[in-house]
Amino acid sequence: MAGVLDSVNQRTQLVGQNRLELLLFRLRGRQLYGINVFKVKEVLQCPKLSSIPNSRQVVRGVSHIRGETIPIIDLSMAIGMAGIPQEELATSFVIITEYNRKTQGFLVTGVDRIMNMNWEDILPPPKGAGKDVYLTAVTKIEDKLVEIIDVEKILAEVSPLREDVTEELKTRSAERVPGHLPVLVVDDSSVARRQIERCLTAIGMEVVTKNDGKQALNYLKEITGDGSTARDHLSLIISDVEMPEMDGYTLVTRIKENPALSGMYVMLHTSLSGVFNRAMVQKVGADDFMAKFSPDELAERVMEIIDQN
Structure with a gap:
């Protein structure tokens, strides 16, 4: 998985064809989640984490990766689930992503595979799911529901951006x-x-x-x-x-x-x-x-x- 972006040129051919590639992963349990491969810089086994004083609980620590100090966010905890236990960190994975000009890692329990999808098969969350739900979309792969998390909502809560113009x-x-x-x-x-x-x-x-x-x-x-x-x-x-x-x-x-x-x-x-x-x-x-x-x-x-x- 570390070479997930090796074939960038191939993936750019999806542009304008209403297609995307989803990296599928799991948090705590069997439920599958997805993230667009274009947002993924690297996937790796959870590295050693250093704690940050006075940080939010959802930020499990920082890690030095490729010369950069990157905050590692427990994605389970960020969407309201129980966090990954300390003793399971060594067998967990970190998905290094780039959102809104910032790099961060998302701690997950398992990484599944990459799927080539059509955006027409990616649907809005079910009506009635509520305004506080952390989903931006859902899809089905082999009759299994895949939930696509609203990462921008999570990051707005973990590290709020300034929203007002001067x-x-x-x-x-x-x-x-x-x-x-x-x-x-x-x-x-x-x-x-x-x-x-x-x-x-x-x-x-x-x-x-x-x-x-x-x-x-x-x-x-x-x-x-x-x-x-x-x-x-x-x-x-x-x-x-x-x-x-x-x-x-x-x-x-x-x-x-x-x-x-x-x-x-x-x-x-x-x-x-x-x-x-x-x-x-x-x-x-x-x-x-x-x-x-x-x-x-x-x-x-x-x-x-x-x-x-």
Whole structure:
């Protein structure tokens, strides 16, 4: 598993085909969980952990890996289950990931395999699961339910990001010409949608949100059904990449091939590792890419885009 990213070039061919590869793993018990391989830097046997004074209980310690000091988060504990016992750490695994410009490890009890999947088979959590559930999606593999955890929700609780734009940017936004068209924000994570919406409303923008690419595409077709173009209704689109049913890359492809939508400015805004994204963004024809999540950077970039368009 340590060489899980050895064939990066092969995996980039999935871009725009609404496909992904899931690394399957287990926590405490037989339930399978999944994480997008593009977020995984390495999988290794749990290394020696050094404790951090006054850290959250869910952070089991830090480890020095490849010259970097990385916090190790007990994923079982993070989603409300009992943590992995100290005596089982030696036989456990750590999945080293990159989210939101930060590297962290997730402690799991077992790593299963990698599965090539279609995003159409990745579905939103069941209705009625509740707003506090730590799932962003579910799927079935060989009749077994696989749960995909909302890692952004976990990280927002373990290591909260600053969500507010600075007063200087608010002042600058107030000096701009009012009355801009809304921004469409597409993201399956409720935490990410809240963060982006809070950022944009702080600079005076109206925001429309959709939970995945399929919802967004249906909405775009609906508002342009009278013969208008998307630019008659929206300033720009900010879309996540990883989303159930239709991912962000496929959404961009569908937008750019539709004459009523193709003139729309689309920014991909993702927690996926920046190592791969530039080539992918070019491939699908997105207008811009930004790694999550810096409120000032996002606000500044949105103001620039709107002023230029």
